Amino acid sequence: MYLKEHCGVIAVSSASPLPLKLTYEGLKLLQHRGEESAGISYLEAGKVKLNRGLGLVEEAIDKAIILSYTTSSIGHVRYSTSGVSDISEAQPMSDGYVTVAFNGTITNFFKFGNYPTDTSFILDFISKEVKEGKTLIEAIRHFMEVADGAYSLLVMDIKGDIYAVRDPQGFRPLVLGRVNNAIVVASEDSAIRQLGGIKLKDLSPGEVIGIREGNIFLNEIVNSSRKTTCAFEFIYFSRADSSIDGNPVYISRIRLGEILAKKHPAPGEVVVPVPDSSRPIALGFSRASGIPLEEALIRTISSKRSFIMPTQEARIEALKEKFGIVESAVKGKSLVLIDDSIVRGNTMRRLISRLRSAGAKEIHVRVGSPMIKYPCYMGIDFPSASELIARSKNEEKISKEIGSDSLEFLTVDEMISAIGTTSLCDACFTGNYPLKGNYNFSSLDKIFGKV
Ligand code: SF4
Incomplete structure (x- = not known):
């Protein structure tokens, strides 16, 4: 049986080092999006640090790290669906150079090899392309061409550059904001506002934003297609004080x-x-x-x-x-x-x-x-x-x-x-799945453990 997630993500980037408390508190404000595991990844002395655990944010993450200072961090709360809460599957995931955290499901990840989860597929795909000589943005663009499904994705590299990516159909929300001098990306704008910040914009479907030391250095639309935001974000999942695409x-x-x-x-x-x-x-x-x-x-x-x-x-x-x-x-x-x-x-x-x-x-x-x-x-x-x-x-x-x-x-x-x-996905009500590829849904049921 494969694992997959429904999750919340946050990224914080600043010119001068800030305590990790901002990322930690932001994750707590996204707690409703996943209560089984939580994690933060950050740069310290040029190295990627990971702190992850099972349970709610306050149980999963070592509180001592919130006093650490960094210019770049990403965080994640997760809900696994396998019936097994396994720390090895908690996010963010990192190979020491590329670190990823995402909210969604890559529907076709199984076509690319024998990956235990779609998160490990994302990390491996991007990481391999970078090792083969592509730049990180080239690898992300290629990933967006081949991946099908829903993903609001954060990718951090060893230099602390952070890329925020919303899938071409905009299934899941992803918001850019500012808290004091830091740029913050989060699953929901309510978290950014509650941190004392302002929302700058919703990422558009297919939008990629590159952030370096609190500044945006790249902003492009890759592969935008028909917008199909999840209806359940409005009905149930997002906080009532959030706003999605206006x-x-x-x-x-x-x-x-x-x-x-x-x-x-x-x-x-x-x-x-x-x-x-x-x-x-x-x-x-x-x-x-x-x-x-x-x-x-x-x-x-x-x-x-x-x-x-x-x-x-x-x-x-x-x-x-x-x-x-x-x-x-x-x-x-x-x-x-x-x-x-x-x-x-x-x-x-x-x-x-x-x-x-x-x-x-x-x-x-x-x-x-x-x-x-x-x-x-x-x-x-x-x-x-x-x-x-x-x-x-x-x-x-x-x-x-x-x-x-x-x-x-x-x-x-x-x-x-x-x-x-x-501009909504209504597939769970109608059976009309707005995906790029054609799938045999009974095979998907087996892959995603829905049998
Ligand atoms: S509307 Fe239903 S099928 Fe579509 S993404 Fe949301 S929960 Fe899934």
């Missing part, structure tokens, strides 16, 4: 809820969000329907996002302690329970049963995304098709299985109009 995630989520209320009304007395990413969707639903919102589910502080836990056992274990229920807000009431998505149905089934035990009279579930019927090969770990509850069941059957009184989802067109851009 579209504020919060506004998109509010609109998902408003359209849900208009097109899929429900006979409830209170609207209850499943925290956290569903909150703006529920607010939109409440505003458009006039049904009051109740924060009846309290997320426990220690709970990790169950969707990004590696195994079914880990997910079920995490769910046990995920929410507290405010009984007075649900007892004897008809609820409109809002979630951003239903993948396997575990969270919803358990939650509905607990809400009924707490005295809820009726539970009408409304979902702020379409039915997920197909796996993702572009960086988000939806499980095998057979594990997706909507793969073989209609709304009525799913409703019965999760124990709700009614259940409705947004349609794909409703979702697109809510997000406010047509």
Whole structure:
């Protein structure tokens, strides 16, 4: 079984050395994008240093290094999908000269040799070309020609030059910003702003930016093609205070809820969000329907996002302690329970049963995304098709299985109009994969462990 990632990345480049604390704090602000491993790579006395570990940023990275000073560093938080959290697969990865960290999935990496992961393919491909005499930018351009799939990529060389790369279709976000005198590249602009900085721009699909000692020395577009940003970045994955390519995630989520209320009304007395990413969707639903919102589910502080836990056992274990229920807000009431998505149905089934035990009279579930019927090969770990509850069941059957009184989802067109851009990937809803190559998807399922 192969590993792959859904991740967050950050790079910091400055003219004079800065403490690594900036990179470390930035990674903590991207923690929601991956909770299984974290790492930082930086230059010290002309050498590449790597500090990586399993767990959350504060567990994985040796806190002593945040007092180290450097002009160039890249960091990564990672979620592996293999069921095995292996330190050897944590990022950044380095050969001592080229260091890479990326967010996404290289869908065709297996065509280039027997690589354990797509990250090791990227490192090996670029590193080999450089050893053969190409410049780093030439190797990156060639990589972008041959690679298929999603990648927001950071490449650092032994001199401390950092290249930030967004794939030609712009599947994953990548943002350029400034924090004081440092240039910072991050998966989300909310992290840059929270570090006290400003966003300079979203990288365009296919854009490569070269940064040296806090200055941009190269900026070009390589192989830009039809933009297909992941719809789930808007629905679930990105922070609500982020903005992707000029579209504020919060506004998109509010609109998902408003359209849900208009097109899929429900006979409830209170609207209850499943925290956290569903909150703006529920607010939109409440505003458009006039049904009051109740924060009846309290997320426990220690709970990790169950969707990004590696195994079914880990997910079920995490769910046990995920929410507290405010009984007075649900007892004897008809609820409109809002979630951003239903993948396997575990969270919803358990939650509905607990809400009924707490005295809820009726539970009408409304979902702020379409039915997920197909796996993702572009960086988000939806499980095998057979594990997706909507793969073989209609709304009525799913409703019965999760124990709700009614259940409705947004349609794909409703979702697109809510997000406010047509430049979206919607493959997990439609099965129309916007990839360059033609693939036998049952073979891909085996390669990516979705069987
Ligand atoms: S298939 Fe779904 S999750 Fe994957 S990139 Fe496309 S929209 Fe995002």
